Amino acid sequence: MDDALRAVADPTRREILRLVRDGEVAAGELARHFPSISRPAVSQHLRVLADAGLVAVRPDGNRRLYRWRPEGLRDVAAFLDELWTDNLARLKAAAEQREWP
Amino acid sequence: MTDIDTTVVEQTLRIAARPETVWQYWTDPQLIRDWWGAADLDPRPGGTCRIESASGGVMRGEFLELVPYERIVFSFGWEPTDGAPPIPPGSTRVEVSLVAHEGDTVVTVRHTIPADQAELHRSGWAAHLPLLAAAAGR
Numbered sequence: 613m614d615d616a617l618r619a620v621a622d623p624t625r626r627e628i629l630r631l632v633r634d635g636e637v638a639a640g641e642l643a644r645h646f647p648s649i650s651r652p653a654v655s656q657h658l659r660v661l662a663d664a665g666l667v668a669v670r671p672d673g674n675r676r677l678y679r680w681r682p683e684g685l686r687d688v689a690a691f692l693d694e695l696w697t698d699n700l701a702r703l704k705a706a707a708e709q710r711e712w713p
Numbered sequence: 714m715t716d717i718d719t720t721v722v723e724q725t726l727r728i729a730a731r732p733e734t735v736w737q738y739w740t741d742p743q744l745i746r747d748w749w750g751a752a753d754l755d756p757r758p759g760g761t762c763r764i765e766s767a768s769g770g771v772m773r774g775e776f777l778e779l780v781p782y783e784r785i786v787f788s789f790g791w792e793p794t795d796g797a798p799p800i801p802p803g804s805t806r807v808e809v810s811l812v813a814h815e816g817d818t819v820v821t822v823r824h825t826i827p828a829d830q831a832e833l834h835r836s837g838w839a840a841h842l843p844l845l846a847a848a849a850g851r
Contacts, residue, residue: 621801621804689721689722692721692722692824693722693724696722696724696822696824697724699748699749700724700726700820700822701726702747702748702749703726703728703735703738703748703749703820704726704728705748706738706744706747706748707728707730707734707735707738707818708728708729708730710730710734710738710744711729711730711731711734712729712730
């Protein structure tokens with residue numbers, strides 16, 4: 613869960629996710645979308661995304677193709693979902709007790 | 714629910730109290746303590762929102778929008794303490810809506826990890842935004 617949260621907290625990585633959401637994109641092509649970022653830095657972002665399970669990668673000849681794994685974000689959603697379930701249950705109890713003491 | 718830049722979590726709950734009462738529980742530091750944690754709240758746009766929960770995590774963000782008894786929007790993240798989720802202060806967005814219903818209040822919380830539009834513009838991606846918006850289904 614921590615890995616996925618860290619991965620999506622970065623704007624460059626969110627842009628990469630958007631670029632790969634509709635299909636496979638080669639690493640080199642992704643790097644060309646970020647002219648102000650060095651190639652190794654883009655590779656590092658891709659590694660973080662892959663380690664977090666947010667993208668899948670497969671080799672194709674001498675290229676590496678990346679695609680989005682939507683299921684990778686489910687842990688983040690599950691964590692926030694649990695946080696709000698707990699919080700809102702306590703809010704409900706507190707507010708109702710004040711309204712109907 | 715698992716879109717890159719849209720809703721991560723949305724929850725709705727009906728509370729047997731008036732919106733005025735529920736509103737106070739979101740904006741009064743003494744009352745938010747009863748359900749979330751010790752808070753430093755300045756409920757006006759740009760004002761601080763810092764809440765220390767019993768479990769030790771410190772949520773920090775700022776109020777973005779307040780419509781009395783109807784709507785509260787604030788940014789949300791955790792201060793970098795041990796065990797805190799790596800969501801930096803202010804990096805996600807929470808929208809709370811309060812709707813009166815037969816004397817009760819229907820509370821909806823929408824928590825998103827938003828795409829940073831400003832970052833997109835800075836990196837020259839403005840031209841792609843309509844495409845991205847279409848891809849994201851918005």
